Amino acid sequence: MFKSKISPSTLNYLILITVIVAAGISQGLLLPVLSIFLEQQGVSPGLNGLNAAALYVGSFAMTLVAERLLGVLGFKKLIVGGLILVMIPLILFPSWPDIKIWFVLRIIVGIGDSALHYAAQLWVLLVTTPEKRGRYISLYGMSYGLGFSIGPLGIQLLAFGDAVPFLVLFAAMAAVLLLVLCKLPDTKPEKAEHTHLPERRFRSSFTWAWYALLPALLYGYMEAGMNSNFPVYGLRIGYETSEIAALLPFIGIGGLFLQLPLGMLSDRYGRKKILMLAGVGGGIAFMLVPLAGTHFWLTLMLLLIAGGLVGSFFSLGLAYAADILPKVLLPAANVVASFHFTIGSIMGPNLGGQLINWLSPGSMFIMLGLMYLIFGVTGVLFRRNGEEKFVLK
Template sequence: MALLAVRLAQAGYSARAIGLNPAAGGLATLAIATFVPRLARRLGVQTLLFMALLAAILSLGAFAAYENYWSWLVIRGVFGAALTVLFVLSEFWINTAAPPNRRGIILGLYTTSLAAGFAIGPTILAVTGTKGLAPFLAATALFVIAAVPVALVGGQAPQIEEQAKTSLWSFLTAAPSATLAALVYGAIETAAMGLLPVYALRNALSAETGALLVSLFALGNVIFQIPMGLLSDRYDRRRLLRINALTGLLGALALSFALAANFILFATLLVVWGGVVGSLYAVGLAHLGSRYQGPELAGANAAYIMLYSVGMLAGPPLLGVGLDLAPSGLFLAIALLLAAYLGIVSWRIGTAHP
């Protein structure tokens, strides 16, 4: 993702044009996610995982072969669809295989590896550089490595033997505390990754400091996932989501003025806050796993990924409005988003809804 943005920037494209590229991936997710459970039922989970891995590898080859803006836009859509299949099926598999009393910690391990991957991926470019075939070959090697465990134990993957009786969007009304956690996290994560460097510049900090802020946010995500997973195995997950939302809200308000007081204080708060809001994804996913099984769980996972993608698409432009209004407006806008989510979760708990 970082590689494509850099190559387009080096070719002289505008920020708006570069931003359309990841949007193509997000739109592909919204288009394909609803069909993943049906395809898995017909083809089998292992076969569909292999097909998605192959499509991703071919997409990387196409990126390298056709370095053209419009071609890359189409390829990014195919690549995004392949990644969507991998996300939906892997999370369905993990959620199904996890024992109920250890689901939180297992999903905490999963999201820790996911956060670590996001953190490590861009550093590969420091080794390969951004020019030539080397970065594409390195990414291809990762997908080949990912195919090994699918080949070895993919036959043990849970099968989807019947169609889900619940429509995809019905999961939103049935379990909004869980599904909206994905939307909120998708919006905050993408906005933080993309706008924290801009936030640094608007507050008279250097571009290097802005990159450091992104790393601190990601570090919190890595550190907090396993402890929060352990907590989610011991406590009501809806109440834990409410605590996360409230803590994230208070943290965002504190961050809005902490930078003016002391940079070390701000940096420390950012790590903790990144871990708290990052835990929304794992706890929400565990909550879904405790509610659904079989084809219903596959459908719920697809809905979860779709809402995460909606957050990714809508988060940066909406939360960026706050940053345009005031230097500290990014965190105030995030606080408003978390306040809305907190209200929904509190309402569900107060009315005894699951």
């Protein structure tokens, strides 16, 4: 367990925000660009989704050792290592366009991305006060959403050459790496006494806060599934590549609009109520997307609404877990949330790809919407004594 001595300085927070924007851009760009390449090569949606899931296999591997590595390396070194692991494959993707090599490269990117997220999000959680946690973690989520929205715009760079999107992303990540090396303090978390064995800490955090930790799984499923499968869905129903590139960012843009308002509402009215309402509304919006067909503006509005309502799920879920768990269990809960995110991210491209392949392109949205609807309704079953103790009256 960690007790942070890091001061929440504005500069450090802005650096963390920059790192998360870069991480969002990397995922927002790589998933659809590589999916388009594989679709154009005639790779089946199922195999395409399986290859995309490799990124989250790497993320899962990092999740298993993230807490220990952070204790050994500290925040700065873990972030630097994560950036380097993301950058190296960017040079190799266009050099070796082989699906087997891409599988390995995506695993490496997943390890790096997971390291960045774990260090940054735990830092933010540890230095924010309960009454402001919703808005600060929402700003963190907005930063990722911003990068996630910018990423798919890189599809347009394919017009200048297949390698151009990767090289531009590499240059952006290199600039962020230089900023981290020069400005971020090299601080290690201080270890606190272990009152629980590791496996008991993870079990306890899930038992006490399962409803707060499930949003990470849903967010991972949505994010990876949409970025990997929506390009295939769009091509199958008749959209042009340029239209797909224009539509996909609006999932993240919706999150940008509503992240902070939902975070502030959760500070005022409670995280669970906001998560339940957002889950139901987002689920309905997703299920309506197939009905829009190739009507560009209607699809855009539905993606904007759905993305706005569920785009804050990961951050609000973590804030809710921080409200209802003892602080000593927060690092373990962060690992569980990362684990759930990884599982959802592996499920999303694979299940969505199989649904497109065996049922219909629109079935991926029906499944996604049902998952969010079920989550919203299930909230009535979750009760924790004192769970509203930090909510402002």
